[in-house]
Amino acid sequence: MLKWVIDRTVALLALILLTPVLGMIAIAICIKMGWPPWFTQPRPGKNGQIFTFYKFRTMTNQLDGNGQLLPDEQRLTPFGQFIRKTSLDELPQLWNVLLGHMSLVGPRPLIVEYLDRYTPEQNRRHEVLPGITGLAQINGRNAISWESKFEMDVWYIDHWSLWLDCKILALTVWKVLKRDGINQEGFATSEEFMGTLDP
Template identity: 55%
Template sequence: MPIYDKLKRTFDLTAAGAGLLVTAPVLAASAATVYVTMGRPLFYRQQRPGLHGEPFELIKFRTMRLSRPGQDDIGSEAQRITPVGHFLRSTSLDELPTLLNVFRGEMSLVGPRPLLMRYLPRYSPEQARRHEVRPGITGWAQVNGRNALSWDEKFALDVWYVDHRSLALDLTILFKTLSKVFAREGINQDGHATMPEFMGNEDQTPKDLQKGA
């Protein structure tokens, strides 16, 4: 889809640049609130798999207290998230810095959400197809249940998007995202800040996406 890809990249670049300018006061206010309530660092940075599984550094506002030495980051997420962090997540304000990732071409506005690098060898070949496109700030899975979905449901929706992507679908997802943000639906599963860790499939064939296989 070369024409679609070029049009989408132009739209992403324009929208991300405009978004960063328009939301600058909100970005500044959010950064100040994070600093006052949690101190430094202001941003959460982590390597995530992008197009074809190539790593990039995701940037978001920090929403959790720093873990203590020896504390399990995944298991303690629900306990470490702060009231301010919960508000930032429920309103998706923590995602605003991710517009930088879109502007730099590491992400798109719409696409499968970038998960964790350690998940790459855990995908089945079908699930791994979610990396055939750039990851997105929002996506088909996000407007159809977000973190309330099971992993199987989420990955099936991601692959469906890969096979049916179009500018019309992207615009539909963006409009639906706005209503989901206002409704604050599907933010997390019970007992988790977002979702439990994806541990893989029993009958999967590991796929080395980091090498673009």
């Protein structure tokens, strides 16, 4: 309950204080990439319940000759790279926290298509609300393997405390300033998770 209250209080205050920043980023995205300035996608949250996930858009909607979206690397703009490296694209998720879909700290919400690819142990990451940041984000982010991320997600669930959340939030600020682990080598973000053989 305390985590619930802290999450929503911080999210509300942050949204109020950051309104001018959010507005300026949205305007800049509209100028450089067009409308809308945000990206929405269904993501699984606690207990696998689907919710609408919000981020600022970092890619164009350019299509190839067959009407399919171009690869991420070709659609990621220089301005998009900047707001991704500074993690400004994550700020709209404060709205998800305020709505109760997410927490400030927890396993990152991934795409719905991955739900059938998790092992039972990896699927435990859905026992709690997903987070804007988490243990995996301060320990390599997109530069580490999917398996390592999921192991950290489950470890976080088993060892959760308010002190751990505070530590992760503080280290997240440091990692954002250092701009570590923004993407996996050879990918705009990271390679697709295709599943793990369950031993």
